[in-house]
Amino acid sequence: MKRSLILLYGVFCYAVFFATFLYAIGFVGNFWVPKAMDSPRAGSQPVALAINLGLLALFALQHSVMARPAFKRAWTRVIPESAERSTYTLLSSLALIVLFWQWRPLGGVVWNVDNEAGRALLYAACAFGWTLVLVSTFLINHFDLFGLRQVWLQFRGRPYRPLPFKTPGPYRLVRHPLYVGWFFAFWATPTMTVTHLLFALMTTAYILVAIRLEERDLLDALPEYAKYRREVPMLVPRVARNGHAHRIAQP
Numbered sequence: 580m581k582r583s584l585i586l587l588y589g590v591f592c593y594a595v596f597f598a599t600f601l602y603a604i605g606f607v608g609n610f611w612v613p614k615a616m617d618s619p620r621a622g623s624q625p626v627a628l629a630i631n632l633g634l635l636a637l638f639a640l641q642h643s644v645m646a647r648p649a650f651k652r653a654w655t656r657v658i659p660e661s662a663e664r665s666t667y668t669l670l671s672s673l674a675l676i677v678l679f680w681q682w683r684p685l686g687g688v689v690w691n692v693d694n695e696a697g698r699a700l701l702y703a704a705c706a707f708g709w710t711l712v713l714v715s716t717f718l719i720n721h722f723d724l725f726g727l728r729q730v731w732l733q734f735r736g737r738p739y740r741p742l743p744f745k746t747p748g749p750y751r752l753v754r755h756p757l758y759v760g761w762f763f764a765f766w767a768t769p770t771m772t773v774t775h776l777l778f779a780l781m782t783t784a785y786i787l788v789a790i791r792l793e794e795r796d797l798l799d800a801l802p803e804y805a806k807y808r809r810e811v812p813m814l815v816p817r818v819a820r821n822g823h824a825h826r827i828a829q830p
Contacts, residue, residue, distance in 0.1 A: 589730030708763025
């Protein structure tokens with residue numbers, strides 16, 4: 580019974596995550612959803628700014644603190660180890676849901692692209708970003724990343740084994756293609772409002788800090804990551820030099 584409940588819990592957490600991910604596409608792009616990033620402004624701008632910064636800080640703290648190995652070790656004394664990743668996924672999703680619910684548009688336009696070809700290009704770049712985010716998770720094992728593999732293994736009575744280090748597809752060009760996808764998704768827009776700019780700037784700053792924390796943990800956990808880090812750039816692929824491309828790491 581316990582195994583079945585943990586499995587159902589993991590499936591539920593994943594379902595909440597995937598629904599939140601789909602809503603996030605509409606929220607950032609201002610389509611499909613009842614409340615988007617640039618919904619009509621209401622209330623004073625200073626209050627809206629303070630609320631939005633608080634919501635972004637809440638997500639950043641939850642996302643980073645719960646991802647640290649020391650927190651995981653303490654947390655798994657309270658919950659089953661097999662449910663740790665699912666719980667992280669669920670709480671991250673809930674933090675985003677609160678952000679969507681309480682977000683306050685600020686109004687104002689920073690830029691607006693009127694040219695149809697330009698708008699189409701920016702929408703395509705945004706779609707590329709969301710696609711890259713999703714594809715990147717599957718390349719490194721989507722189901723392990725969001726906790727389904729862990730709860731399935733415990734349901735089958737099998738021990739969890741960490742995945743081997745590998746660098747498939749875009750991971751041979753940059754170390755963090757998933758974060759590159761987020762940058763495209765957040766910055767590629769034909770209409771950049773003050774609200775959207777705040778969101779893009781703060782999430783970019785958070786991602787750059789998160790990369791440092793994540794790589795510190797990876798260096799401790801994976802001896803081969805140091806070589807990979809030396810040979811593969813973080814976010815921007817290297818261009819060919821003197822007619823020869825840089826060698827890509829293959830741990």
